Amino acid sequence: MSLLHSLARRLDRISLAPVAYAHCDIPCGIYDPHHAQMAAHTVIRMVDLINQLEKPGSNATPEQRQEYTAKLTRYVATKEQHAEIAKAEVRILWGDYFKPDHLKTFPDLHDLVWKALKSGSKARQEINLQAAEDLLKATNDIASIYWKTKGLETMTVKAPYPTERQTVYPKFR
Amino acid sequence: MFPFRRFRVEDESMRPTLEPGDYVLVNRWAYRFRSPGPGDLVVVQDPEVPIRFLVKRVSDAKNAAHVEVLGDNRASSRDSRAFGPIAIDRIVGKVWLRLRP
Numbered sequence: 001m002s003l004l005h006s007l008a009r010r011l012d013r014i015s016l017a018p019v020a021y022a023h024c025d026i027p028c029g030i031y032d033p034h035h036a037q038m039a040a041h042t043v044i045r046m047v048d049l050i051n052q053l054e055k056p057g058s059n060a061t062p063e064q065r066q067e068y069t070a071k072l073t074r075y076v077a078t079k080e081q082h083a084e085i086a087k088a089e090v091r092i093l094w095g096d097y098f099k100p101d102h103l104k105t106f107p108d109l110h111d112l113v114w115k116a117l118k119s120g121s122k123a124r125q126e127i128n129l130q131a132a133e134d135l136l137k138a139t140n141d142i143a144s145i146y147w148k149t150k151g152l153e154t155m156t157v158k159a160p161y162p163t164e165r166q167t168v169y170p171k172f173r
Numbered sequence: 174m175f176p177f178r179r180f181r182v183e184d185e186s187m188r189p190t191l192e193p194g195d196y197v198l199v200n201r202w203a204y205r206f207r208s209p210g211p212g213d214l215v216v217v218q219d220p221e222v223p224i225r226f227l228v229k230r231v232s233d234a235k236n237a238a239h240v241e242v243l244g245d246n247r248a249s250s251r252d253s254r255a256f257g258p259i260a261i262d263r264i265v266g267k268v269w270l271r272l273r274p
Contacts, residue, residue, distance in 0.1 A: 005272040008179055008196040020180035020197060020216045020228035022187035024249045031248065096248040 031097040033143035036116070037167060039086035040136035043120075044163045046079035047129045076127075083124035086135055090116045090142060097146070106145045112138055133165070140168040176202040177269065180216055180226060186244030186251065187228055190214070196272040197228060203267035209234050214268035217242060220256045226265060233258075240264070 008017065053072060056065045094113045103109055116138035122131035140156070147154045147170040159167040182195040191197065191214075199216045209215060209231050219225040229242035229252055239258035244250025253259065 002274055004270075005196060005274050008181075008272050011179070012181070017179045017181045017196065018226055019183050020199075020226045021219070022182055022184045022191055022193075022228050022244060022246075023219070023251045024184050024186045024244075024246075092248045096246060 031093055031146070033089070033093060033139065033146045036086045036089035036093070036139040037136065037143055039082040039089060040120075040132065040139045041159060041161050041163045041165065041167070042082040043079055043086065043123050043135060044129070044132040044165060045161070046075045046082070047123075047127055047132050048163070050075045050079070050127050051129070079127075080124045083120045083132075083135065086139060087117050087120040087124075090120070090139065093142060093146060098149075102145070102149050106148075109142075109145060112141050112145070116142060136165055136167075140166070143168040176200050176266075178266070179272075180228065182228060186246050186249055187214075187230070188246045190230075190245045191228060191271065192273070194274060197268045198270040198272070199266040200269040201266035203269070204261075204264060208237065209240050209261070209264060209267070215240075215242065216265040216268065217259050218263040218265065220259055220263065227252075228268065229253075237261075 011017070050072065053068065053075070056068045060068075090113055094109075098109060116135060119131050119134035119138060122128055123135050144154050147168070150170070152170040152172065154168050155171050156166050156168050158164050177198050177200060180197050180199055182191045182197060183193050185193060197214075197216070211231055211234055213231040213234075214228065215231055216226050216228050219227045227242075229244055229250075231240045232243040232253065233241035236258065238261055240261065241253040241258050243252045243254070
């Protein structure tokens with residue numbers, strides 16, 4: 001292979017090869033589990049909002065039914081979208097950030113990722129608070145591992161969102 | 174027209190498949206008798222900067238006239254997630270060989 005590579009380089013002196021960009025969007029090496037955690041919070045919030053939504057009674061007006069349907073549709077759409085965001089963010093951390101060395105230190109990482117993806121799918125498909133809670137727990141556990149690989153301690157505190165669930169944050173010094 | 178054309182890879186969105194500094198040999202006749210399929214490595218004209226070429230992987234080719242492409246390094250790739258599907262006639266060819274230093 002390297003013979004052909006040096007041949008290609010020599011050809012460049014005669015006629016420069018055009019560049020094919022493996023174009024980047026953002027600088028590489030920038031990862032943060034917070035996106036996944038926030039998306040999981042959103043899923044919980046949407047399940048809460050859906051459950052709090054008053055169903056139209058038998059004597060509801062068409063307008064009331066329409067308003068109910070519009071709200072329900074928005075909450076469901078947002079729930080599904082953010083469950084998918086949480087899954088995508090977990091996959092990015094798993095596929096792009098975590099390395100085999102990390103796995104030696106944190107052998108349950110694969111299992112956690114699997115739990116996050118499974119509970120994320122369930123939270124997306126159903127109106128299921130437990131699945132949403134499981135998704136947040138898995139993203140918290142992954143965040144905890146992520147920050148440990150960065151040499152940072154973590155703290156688990158109540159999130160400053162309406163969901164108020166326990167959330168893992170790094171302790172920046 | 175000679176079917177093969179070489180390109181030099183720059184940038185990191187196809188890591189670890191392609192590293193900056195690799196060369197790729199691209200077969201410009203690859204799609205004369207068959208259509209691009211998911212998983213194919215292709216060089217395409219950049220839909221955002223038409224004078225530039227991109228190397229990406231086909232993720233979806235269900236629509237006969239268009240393909241969707243993604244970088245293997247998802248976390249840092251600008252691809253169909255940003256600029257949408259690419260028309261078939263923007264495909265330069267299929268990567269046939271990778272040359273690594």
